[in-house]
Amino acid sequence: MATNERQKAAMENLTSIVGNIYDQLDAGNVPVMELPLRSKKNIEFNVQHNVWTYGDLRTMRTSKTVQGAQMMLRTVYTADFINEMIRDNKSSTLREMYYISEGWERAKFNSQDESNLLAEDLEIVSKCMREDFKLRPEESGAHIYGNLDISTQTKKGMKKFNCMDDVAETGFAVPYNVEKENFEIADTDAKFVMAIETGGMFARLIENGFPEKYGAILVHLSGQPARSTRRFIKRLNEEKRLPVTVFTDGDPWSFRIFASVAYGAIKTAHISEYLATPTAQFIGITASDILNYELPTDKLSDKDLGALNAELTDPRFKDGFWVGEIQAMLEMKKKSEQQALAKYGLDFVTDTYLPEKLGDMGVL
Amino acid sequence: MATNERQKAAMENLTSIVGNIYDQLDAGNVPVMELPLRSKKNIEFNVQHNVWTYGDLRTMRTSKTVQGAQMMLRTVYTADFINEMIRDNKSSTLREMYYISEGWERAKFNSQDESNLLAEDLEIVSKCMREDFKLRPEESGAHIYGNLDISTQTKKGMKKFNCMDDVAETGFAVPYNVEKENFEIADTDAKFVMAIETGGMFARLIENGFPEKYGAILVHLSGQPARSTRRFIKRLNEEKRLPVTVFTDGDPWSFRIFASVAYGAIKTAHISEYLATPTAQFIGITASDILNYELPTDKLSDKDLGALNAELTDPRFKDGFWVGEIQAMLEMKKKSEQQALAKYGLDFVTDTYLPEKLGDMGVL
Numbered sequence: 196m197a198t199n200e201r202q203k204a205a206m207e208n209l210t211s212i213v214g215n216i217y218d219q220l221d222a223g224n225v226p227v228m229e230l231p232l233r234s235k236k237n238i239e240f241n242v243q244h245n246v247w248t249y250g251d252l253r254t255m256r257t258s259k260t261v262q263g264a265q266m267m268l269r270t271v272y273t274a275d276f277i278n279e280m281i282r283d284n285k286s287s288t289l290r291e292m293y294y295i296s297e298g299w300e301r302a303k304f305n306s307q308d309e310s311n312l313l314a315e316d317l318e319i320v321s322k323c324m325r326e327d328f329k330l331r332p333e334e335s336g337a338h339i340y341g342n343l344d345i346s347t348q349t350k351k352g353m354k355k356f357n358c359m360d361d362v363a364e365t366g367f368a369v370p371y372n373v374e375k376e377n378f379e380i381a382d383t384d385a386k387f388v389m390a391i392e393t394g395g396m397f398a399r400l401i402e403n404g405f406p407e408k409y410g411a412i413l414v415h416l417s418g419q420p421a422r423s424t425r426r427f428i429k430r431l432n433e434e435k436r437l438p439v440t441v442f443t444d445g446d447p448w449s450f451r452i453f454a455s456v457a458y459g460a461i462k463t464a465h466i467s468e469y470l471a472t473p474t475a476q477f478i479g480i481t482a483s484d485i486l487n488y489e490l491p492t493d494k495l496s497d498k499d500l501g502a503l504n505a506e507l508t509d510p511r512f513k514d515g516f517w518v519g520e521i522q523a524m525l526e527m528k529k530k531s532e533q534q535a536l537a538k539y540g541l542d543f544v545t546d547t548y549l550p551e552k553l554g555d556m557g558v559l
Numbered sequence: 560m561a562t563n564e565r566q567k568a569a570m571e572n573l574t575s576i577v578g579n580i581y582d583q584l585d586a587g588n589v590p591v592m593e594l595p596l597r598s599k600k601n602i603e604f605n606v607q608h609n610v611w612t613y614g615d616l617r618t619m620r621t622s623k624t625v626q627g628a629q630m631m632l633r634t635v636y637t638a639d640f641i642n643e644m645i646r647d648n649k650s651s652t653l654r655e656m657y658y659i660s661e662g663w664e665r666a667k668f669n670s671q672d673e674s675n676l677l678a679e680d681l682e683i684v685s686k687c688m689r690e691d692f693k694l695r696p697e698e699s700g701a702h703i704y705g706n707l708d709i710s711t712q713t714k715k716g717m718k719k720f721n722c723m724d725d726v727a728e729t730g731f732a733v734p735y736n737v738e739k740e741n742f743e744i745a746d747t748d749a750k751f752v753m754a755i756e757t758g759g760m761f762a763r764l765i766e767n768g769f770p771e772k773y774g775a776i777l778v779h780l781s782g783q784p785a786r787s788t789r790r791f792i793k794r795l796n797e798e799k800r801l802p803v804t805v806f807t808d809g810d811p812w813s814f815r816i817f818a819s820v821a822y823g824a825i826k827t828a829h830i831s832e833y834l835a836t837p838t839a840q841f842i843g844i845t846a847s848d849i850l851n852y853e854l855p856t857d858k859l860s861d862k863d864l865g866a867l868n869a870e871l872t873d874p875r876f877k878d879g880f881w882v883g884e885i886q887a888m889l890e891m892k893k894k895s896e897q898q899a900l901a902k903y904g905l906d907f908v909t910d911t912y913l914p915e916k917l918g919d920m921g922v923l
Contacts, residue, residue: 235821283767288898292901294901338732348728361725363713363731364714365732366713368729368730370727393697491661537651540659
């Protein structure tokens with residue numbers, strides 16, 4: 196696969212960042228680099244786009260201290276390593292990049308947190324994405340199932356797959372880079388997207404023939420969704436104009452999974468506009484579902500209660516629906532799992548629960 | 560997909576177990592059921608087959624107590640549920656089966672541990688496998704990559720895939736049931752199998768073209784390997800006569816991953832002869848590798864030290880190689896990861912480390 200436009204832009208932008216450090220040194224100055232402050236203090240909920248983004252607070256990284264100079268050196272080494280990968284048509288896990296730095300002597304990272312953070316800093320400064328740097332996470336885990344043609348990079352070049360006909364029961368595994376250059380999405384007659392938290396429920400809907408019957412594209416989130424999973428959902432929503440629904444367990448952590456799909460996460464606030472799908476709708480399990488369907492429950496732990504209370508002050512959950520749901524769950528002190536619907540048999544979720552909920556939401 | 564011979568046998572065997580309970584009741588007796596004792600006490604290392612199996616200790620499950628009677632009732636309900644699934648061509652996650660029991664009134668399971676254990680008990684008594692009961696785990700996660708044709712069940716019947724040409728960069732996802740009836744493995748000109756612990760290393764070997772160059776079939780273990788992953792490896796070894804190698808991190812937990820591939824695990828001791836590949840060879844990371852290749856390391860934690868000491872009394876690690884490796888690691892008090900090889904660049908593992916080690920082992 197040849198170097199694409201996005202990767203060329205990444206190379207150029209990284210080179211100009213390094214060039215800027217060089218010029219400062221050349222002019223006899225101590226080099227500095229400006230970045231948005233990347234802490235909770237500087238996270239703003241962008242009401243216009245309905246996503247989290249960084250605010251106006253900036254931090255200056257200077258080489259006046261040993262630590263600062265070391266960070267600058269790491270920046271240069273990392274930019275060089277990324278350029279080399281793009282040129283050689285290689286990629287690297289974030290973990291490998293951390294170990295690669297073992298050979299950088301004084302620029303060596305002390306932990307993978309440091310190298311991960313620097314990769315994100317470079318995204319912010321270069322306005323490129325980590326995927327264009329050829330950096331990828333250990334594994335993504337997400338799978339798709341539905342009547343959708345996609346083309347993706349294989350060892351033998353771009354290849355087309357239908358995510359229903361050309362896959363086994365486990366679905367199609369989403370690669371780490373789902374930008375257009377690596378991953379084309381064809382037009383589809385599917386009606387909507389359903390992102391699903393657990394592998395068990397994803398398999399249930401496939402076995403029950405739900406995608407065929409209702410024109411759904413299923414996306415298995417596999418816990419907190421990877422960047423590529425969120426980006427893929429966003430592209431289906433934006434380019435194919437498909438409504439997005441999210442079906443999770445009914446507990447505070449699952450509410451956060453929804454929020455990260457819909458509004459973005461703090462760690463990736465600089466690319467929320469690429470990753471978040473603000474029109475995504477939450478199907479359940481809601482606190483009201485637990486009552487209405489008399490679902491089997493577990494008691495909320497102290498950690499669960501703490502998470503729910505924190506959500507009450509989280510701007511992502513500020514609307515009436517969420518405030519109501521969170522308060523109802525705090526009152527009943529109970530949570531439930533999406534697979535608990537099996538209480539009524541293996542078909543209940545596809546014959547009754549989902550058609551009812553999707554009908555109420557106006558998706559079906 | 561129609562009911563296959565194995566599933567028919569499962570139905571018959573389960574029906575006869577329930578019939579046996581019925582006959583005892585009919586004769587006016589309190590029904591009993593005999594099982595091997597399923598605790599560490601009754602695990603033996605079968606020197607002939609080189610795998611873990613249950614010993615001769617037996618336990619009698621009787622309905623004389625309320626708890627015992629309840630277990631018998633659950634056995635009947637579970638057998639009925641499994642029969643129904645096979646008849647209706649359905650399957651269920653272990654979690655769903657636990658929730659299904661919500662409708663069984665007094666036979667309801669109190670936890671998923673109970674329902675998982677009963678499924679295993681039924682395997683032992685019926686001499687069938689859980690997969691033939693149409694029970695599956697939440698997710699398996701394992702992927703294959705290599706020049707191998709397999710045929711597997713899809714929604715449109717059996718379909719053939721080449722695990723190199725017909726897959727994206729993530730490889731082919733192993734389904735939960737890899738018995739012949741669901742999963743055919745064609746003859747292959749591959750030379751050996753390499754089971755790999757981490758997704759990062761699996762992706763590295765694919766990107767570097769290792770499977771093509773050396774005729775390797777890669778299997779991503781994804782931590783402690785699922786039953787289907789171990790069964791698939793066993794079938795490649797037994798039916799296709801391929802040597803099996805295991806490439807993991809260098810720490811006590813990874814040694815156990817190797818042992819579970821090679822010798823079996825305590826939980827599945829009743830089916831070790833289906834799952835374990837006693838001729839599997841450990842590539843590394845070994846304690847000697849850490850020294851020889853001067854790999855980046857982390858200090859062993861107290862838990863790591865405890866695990867290593869426990870391994871010294873584990874019959875699976877009784878041979879000279881393992882005793883030496885465990886003692887060397889205890890002495891240096893350090894562990895290392897397979898991705899630490901990236902210290903020498905992204906190609907070191909495929910250009911140097913693996914050819915050297917596989918050459919020494921006589922695989923290449």
